[in-house]
Amino acid sequence: MTKATKGGLNEEPAAGSPPREAMAPTTRIPKSVLTTDKIVEAARELFAQQSYANSTLDDVAKRAGFTKGAVYYYFKDKESLLLEVLNRIAARSIETTIRMVDEQPDAARKLETFVQCQTRWAGKYPGDLAVMIYMSVEAAYTSPEVRARVMRFYDRLALTLERIIDAGKKSGEFSSPQATRDIALYLQAVHDGNMMIWFRSGTDPKIGHRLTKATMAGFMQAVNNPHR
Secondary structure (H helix, E strand, O other): OOOOOOOOOOOOOOOOOOOHHHHOOOOOOOHHHHHHHHHHHHHHHHHHHHOOOOOOHHHHHHHHOOOHHHHHHHOOOHHHHHHHHHHHHHHHHHHHHHHHHHOOOOHHHHHHHHHHHHHHHHHHOHHHHHHHHHHHHHHHHOOHHHHHHHHHHHHHHHHHHHHHHHHHHHHOOOOOOOOHHHHHHHHHHHHHHHHHHHHHOOOOHHHHHHHHHHHHHHHHHHHHOOOO
């Protein structure tokens, strides 16, 4: 008989108890959720590779391994599928960044965390970045709802930067006399431009590392340079 360890993983169940396997909780993901996830991921991959405009629901269905009718069962049209793709990208990118930024104790650390979170997101999900690059161009030719969703993505980035800059000015960490909104606009331009350069490099890790350092240096100079 195996010696039981009090309160430990080796403790044997009491006589008459069901097997350990039967006692272990099980979590089953509904088939509908798995199907939806597969469709959304297939759409994200296609939109990243050939853009939203050049993808069809037939393409998505084929990539996901379902019929077109199955795709229509979960999404009424291609636009509703795009909106779900954008929702998930925003959760991975914007929501994660804001949460991590808000956990930092000072403005300088918040700004550094902003850069780190955004570069980690792009490095882990380059397809997300590709979708947003394409949609930055294509949004002008889509519905008002899609345009608003894309703009909201970038507006939240800008507002997060503005909050950080205002906090830094208030605490004395940042010394630039330039208007907060102008600084944030410049930082967003640096952020977006460097993301584009990295993507154009074929997501080269070495280029990504250099651009991350350059982004951080540029951000700190912008918030502290009184002559900019």
